[in-house]
Amino acid sequence: MSRDAGKLSLILLFTPFALWIGLLIILPQIGIGYVSIREKVGINQYEYGFKNYIDFITEPVYRNTLLRTAWMSILVTALALVIGFPIAWYIAKIARERSRAALFLMCLIPLWVSDLVRAYGWIVLLRETGVISMTLVKWGIINQPIEMLYNDMTVIIGLVYTVILFMIVPLVSTLQGMDDALLEAGYNLGGSRITVFRRIIVPYAMPGIVAGCIITFMLTAGSYLTPILLGGKNSSWFTEQIYNQFITRYNWESGSAFGVSLLVFTSFVVWAGLRLTGQSLATTVAKE
Amino acid sequence: MQGSRGLMWIYRSYVVVFFLYLVAPLVAAGVFAFNDSMFPSLPWNGFTWDWFFSPNEPKLGLFHDDRLLQGMGNSLYIGVIVAALSVAAGTCNAFLFVRKDFRFKNALYVLMVVPLVIPGVILGISILVLASTIAGLADQWFGVFLTSLRPGIPLVVMGQFSFLVTITSLVIIARLEKFDISLEEAALNLGASRARTLATVTLPFLFPAMFSAFVVAFLVSFENFNTTLFLVGSDSPLTITMYDRMVKAGSTPVLNATSVVLMLGSGLLALLSVFAQRPKKQA
Numbered sequence: 001m002s003r004d005a006g007k008l009s010l011i012l013l014f015t016p017f018a019l020w021i022g023l024l025i026i027l028p029q030i031g032i033g034y035v036s037i038r039e040k041v042g043i044n045q046y047e048y049g050f051k052n053y054i055d056f057i058t059e060p061v062y063r064n065t066l067l068r069t070a071w072m073s074i075l076v077t078a079l080a081l082v083i084g085f086p087i088a089w090y091i092a093k094i095a096r097e098r099s100r101a102a103l104f105l106m107c108l109i110p111l112w113v114s115d116l117v118r119a120y121g122w123i124v125l126l127r128e129t130g131v132i133s134m135t136l137v138k139w140g141i142i143n144q145p146i147e148m149l150y151n152d153m154t155v156i157i158g159l160v161y162t163v164i165l166f167m168i169v170p171l172v173s174t175l176q177g178m179d180d181a182l183l184e185a186g187y188n189l190g191g192s193r194i195t196v197f198r199r200i201i202v203p204y205a206m207p208g209i210v211a212g213c214i215i216t217f218m219l220t221a222g223s224y225l226t227p228i229l230l231g232g233k234n235s236s237w238f239t240e241q242i243y244n245q246f247i248t249r250y251n252w253e254s255g256s257a258f259g260v261s262l263l264v265f266t267s268f269v270v271w272a273g274l275r276l277t278g279q280s281l282a283t284t285v286a287k288e
Numbered sequence: 289m290q291g292s293r294g295l296m297w298i299y300r301s302y303v304v305v306f307f308l309y310l311v312a313p314l315v316a317a318g319v320f321a322f323n324d325s326m327f328p329s330l331p332w333n334g335f336t337w338d339w340f341f342s343p344n345e346p347k348l349g350l351f352h353d354d355r356l357l358q359g360m361g362n363s364l365y366i367g368v369i370v371a372a373l374s375v376a377a378g379t380c381n382a383f384l385f386v387r388k389d390f391r392f393k394n395a396l397y398v399l400m401v402v403p404l405v406i407p408g409v410i411l412g413i414s415i416l417v418l419a420s421t422i423a424g425l426a427d428q429w430f431g432v433f434l435t436s437l438r439p440g441i442p443l444v445v446m447g448q449f450s451f452l453v454t455i456t457s458l459v460i461i462a463r464l465e466k467f468d469i470s471l472e473e474a475a476l477n478l479g480a481s482r483a484r485t486l487a488t489v490t491l492p493f494l495f496p497a498m499f500s501a502f503v504v505a506f507l508v509s510f511e512n513f514n515t516t517l518f519l520v521g522s523d524s525p526l527t528i529t530m531y532d533r534m535v536k537a538g539s540t541p542v543l544n545a546t547s548v549v550l551m552l553g554s555g556l557l558a559l560l561s562v563f564a565q566r567p568k569k570q571a
Contacts, residue, residue: 009388010384010388010390013380013381013383013384013388014384014388014390016376016377016380016381017377017380017381017384017396017400020377020449020450020453021396021399021400024415024446024449024450025399025402025403025406025411025450027418028411028414028415028417028418028450029406029414031414031417031418031421032410032413032414032417035417035421083306086299086302086303087303087306090299090303094299103307105562106307106310106311107310108558109310109311109314109555110310110311110314112507112551112554112555112557112558113314113511113547113550113551113554114510114511114513114527114550114554115511115513116511116513116527116530116531116534117314117317117547117550117551118313118314118317120313120317120530120534120539120543120544120547121312121313121314121315121316121317121547122313122316123534123539124313124316124317124320124328124544125312125313125316129327131316161309161310161313214405215404215405218404218405218407221407222407222408222409222410222514223514224408224409224513224514224517225513225514225531228535229534229535239407239409239514242409242413243409243517243518246413246416246518247518252417255413256413256417259409259410259413259414262407262409262410263406263407263410266405266407267405270405280398
């Protein structure tokens with residue numbers, strides 16, 4: 001192949017990539033960055049400055065919503081890891097060949113069902129006239145129906161449910177690559193279970209752990225449906241604030257400032273996670 | 289693990305409980321589609337197909353509920369377009385990153401992955417803002433009114449496309465990397481043209497991955513909510529229609545019926561894509 005033809009095909013292949021990344025990812029981000037630093041002072045008259053951000057920081061409601069979202073997202077990520085790890089370990093190391101495939105497939109099933117249907121399922125289960133409450137009444141365990149929706153516990157249960165598969169899948173694929181001889185060597189050298197877990201399993205599974213945590217955290221912090229549907233109108237989730245600014249109040253300037261803040265914040269957490277564990281985005285998240 | 293039987297037993301029951309947790313809401317959403325009652329809750333009033341097929345109010349079945357059907361139609365239409373576009377772009381990206389060498393390749397590869405770690409809400413608002421800005425400028429400077437840049441199906445397509453390309457690219461790249469380049473060289477040596485080699489050797493090898501990328505993209509598009517929420521106009525896709533009904537109108541089991549159809553539909557598609565990805569076993 002001649003050099004020119006090679007160059008031409010490079011350009012032809014590069015163009016869609018550049019258009020996509022440029023027009024649909026980078027330019028829109030610059031766009032909200034730009035809108036977030038302007039303030040409407042009249043019809044088609046704008047002033048530029050950081051007022052939207054200052055409002056965001058000085059208004060405790062907004063600030064607290066972001067902090068709350070952050071804290072709950074970290075909690076959900078940690079729970080997903082703690083709950084999901086034994087499951088991933090079971091699928092990857094303990095289950096026999098055949099049940100392994102079946103279990104893995106079962107893990108993937110909820111992934112095919114939309115968030116909306118899953119949240120809806122939880123509503124059917126947990127609401128005052130829902131399955132759990134009515135069953136408990138019938139069995140005489142409680143006297144009258146109780147409302148299990150619209151509290152933080154429920155939101156956390158629902159969020160863990162929504163994201164845990166994104167934790168389990170990368171964990172299973174990393175753990176499957178692990179040679180059992182490593183574990184035996186660990187035990188033979190006199191390591192206790194905890195030592196083997198801490199010094200062999202965890203370091204080996206690190207890429208999977210990091211990938212799972214990043215995806216889980218991102219999905220949780222950016223989720224909209226689950227907190228709103230299970231937490232009700234007062235769920236105080238940050239994406240809800242963005243929605244309110246954009247759609248309900250039509251205040252795009254401050255909505256953009258919220259959006260940028262969320263993006264900066266999640267990017268920072270992802271970056272810090274990668275730095276702390278010495279992983280990179282291309283080797284973890286992209287390795288599905 | 290050579291632990292005691294008791295521990296193993298506890299471990300097994302934990303796994304069982306976990307899988308119950310996994311299926312419980314899906315079963316709940318499914319079962320009440322067949323309950324002969326106005327509410328998706330206990331008591332069980334007997335089995336009925338009404339929530340699928342009943343033609344009249346108040347138990348209007350899914351297949352007679354025009355708004356839900358309309359939403360489903362919109363979702364299908366959007367899903368097919370977005371999936372086709374994303375597979376096309378993903379295939380280009382795969383050839384770009386697997387076959388070509390260029391400056392900043394690694395940095396650009398990371399950039400390709402980045403859309404996966406931008407929250408969907410942010411993709412939604414940023415595309416909304418950019419499209420409106422462009423539409424506003426076109427109106428102001430040239431007096432052109434660009435309807436396609438106002439919230440509506442074209443914007444929904446752009447929004448979903450923006451992050452689906454990453455997913456399709458990753459799926460197709462994984463397959464292209466396994467391709468044995470000597471097969472292409474053999475074809476070229478035997479006198480095939482480049483285009484013909486691509487059409488008869490490379491693309492057939494890539495096809496299973498392209499197919500499953502299409503299915504995945506379609507499913508993700510069909511169930512996407514976060515990005516779509518900000519970009520819908522009057523023709524809303526199914527998830528938005530269902531959400532509106534859940535929040536505003538109060539839900540009847542017709543939503544359960546819709547959920548059943550969604551579960552069956554996406555389950556079948558997902559199975560199809562799993563089988564397409566399997567290496568063919570000669571019987």
